[in-house]
Amino acid sequence: xxxxxxxYGPTAMENTENLVLEHLRHIRGRVDQxxxxxxxxxxxxxxxxxxxxxxxxxxxxSEETDARQQITLDKLAERIGRIERRLELS
Numbered sequence: 555x556x557x558x559x560x561x562y563g564p565t566a567m568e569n570t571e572n573l574v575l576e577h578l579r580h581i582r583g584r585v586d587q588x589x590x591x592x593x594x595x596x597x598x599x600x601x602x603x604x605x606x607x608x609x610x611x612x613x614x615x616s617e618e619t620d621a622r623q624q625i626t627l628d629k630l631a632e633r634i635g636r637i638e639r640r641l642e643l644s
Contacts, residue, residue: 564572
């Protein structure tokens with residue numbers, strides 16, 4: 555008697571099967587949407603990682619520039635000190 559219909563419509567088993575299939579289709583659709591969202595998030599994360607690497611590179615370059623400028627200032631201070639001693643200003 556499985557799957558048979560009578561004059562009153564589908565059997566309780568068919569109704570249950572249809573309900574389960576409907577839920578499975580809904581779940582599959584949600585899983586597909588989640589997978590698509592994850593792909594988008596991975597793409598965005600890659601972009602953020604690249605941007606962070608650029609920022610880190612800029613910071614490193616800035617630190618190198620600061621160090622070079624400090625060396626230059628130290629050399630200038632030494633030269634000024636020698637000039638002042640030669641001129642007996644200090």
